[in-house]
Amino acid sequence: MTLKTLSYPASLIKNPLKSLLSSVLTTTIILTGFTSVAAKPGNQISTAKATVSPAASKWKLFTAPDGGFTVLMPGNPKVTSQTQKTFMGEINLQVFVAQPPKQEVAYVVAFNDFPDSYGKMANPDEVLKNAQAMALKTTQSNLISERSIRSSNGQPGREIEYINRGGKITKSRMYFAEGRLYQVMVITTKRQQKYLVKSIAGYLNSFNVVLRK
Template identity: 65%
Template sequence: MTIKGLLPLIVATLLCSGTALVDARQPKNSVAPTKPKISQPVQPKWKLFTAPDGRFSILMPGVPIRNTQAQKTYMGVINLELFVAQPPKQEVAYIVAYNEFPYSYGQMANPQEILNNAQDLALKTTKSNLISQRNIRSSNGHPGKEIEYVNSGGKITKTRMYFAQGRLYQVMAISSKKQHKTLAKTITGYLNSFQVVLKT
C-alpha cells in the first residue's frame, strides 16, 4: 500500500509558497539622493512555536500562518495542516506540513515506504532534481529522511520528513539560489529545532 495519492496537495501548496517569496528591495526615499546603501536582510526574531495540539515544536521566524485543507483519498478525507512563515525581505519560506493517517493504516504502514513515496512524489510533482538524501531519525527515535532538491526555477528545498504516531511530518525551507548559501546555517538550525512531542 502506498500514499502516492495523499501528497499532491502538500507539494502544490508548497510550490505556491515557494514562488511567492519576497524580493528584497530598497525602500524609496523622498529626500535628496545620497550614496546607495547596501541593504542587509532583515533578521527576524526567532521564537519557539508549539503546534495548537501540542504534538510538535519548532523555532520559527515569527508566528506562522496556519492553513488547513481537506483532501479526498481512497482512505477517506484526510486533513492537511500547514504552518508557513516568510521573513520580510528574505527569499525564503519556512514550512511545517503534516497529515494524519487513519489509525488502522498508520499501524500497518511501512514507515520507510511512506518516506520514499513522499520523496518520489515531491521530486516528480515539482519537476526537481535531487541534490542529496539521507535517512535520519527524530530526537525520540522516529524514522525520517532528509532530502534537498532544486526545481527548474532555481528554488532550493531542504526537507526533513518524519513518520511518527500515524502522522507524516514535512519540515522544509524553500529558498532562492541567491540566498541559499547565506541562509544555510539558519536553515540547518531551523530543521534541527523540530521536535515531535509524543502523545501519551
C-alpha cells in the first residue's frame, strides 16, 4: 500500500512530539484501511488478563516477533512494517491486523519506537495525551470516553473511545513503555459493536506489554 507523503508545518516543528505522533498515527490509519474516533475524563484503572468470547477456539495467543507484547487474536494477524521518515529521523512502525470473516470489525495492534534520545526524555503523560489529540484530529472523530489506565505490569496508558463521520467506532488503549508507543485498537460499526462487547473487552484486557530490559 502506498503511503501519503507527510509534511510538517512550523507549529509541529516547534513541538517534535506532535510531529512524530502525527506521522505515526496517520501511517497507522492508512495501513489498516480504517478511520477512527475517541473520549471524557474517568477513573484510573489497572488492566487485567481476560478470556475472549465468543468462539474462543478461534482465538489464540499471539506474541510479537520481537517479544514486545502478547495479545489474544482471532486468528493469525496480517503484519505490516513501514519505515516513516520524520525530521528527527526514521521511525519504524509495526502494524498487526486481524479481521474475522463475516464481521465488520478489525482488531489492531500497532507500535513504534521513538528515537532513543527522545524516547528517554519524553514524559509518558504528554506522549499519551498528544497521541489521543492527534488520533481525534487525524481521523476527524468525536470523543466518546477516556480514562487513564496502566498495563498489568504498571506501564502508563490511556483508554479512549471515539467515532468518526462515517460512523465507525474505535476503542483504543495506548501504552508508553521504554520509549515505545503501543496502540491496541478495535475498529467496528455501531451495528456490529453490540454483538462484540465481550470480545472487545477480552481482547483489550488480554494485551500485555513485555518489558525488554
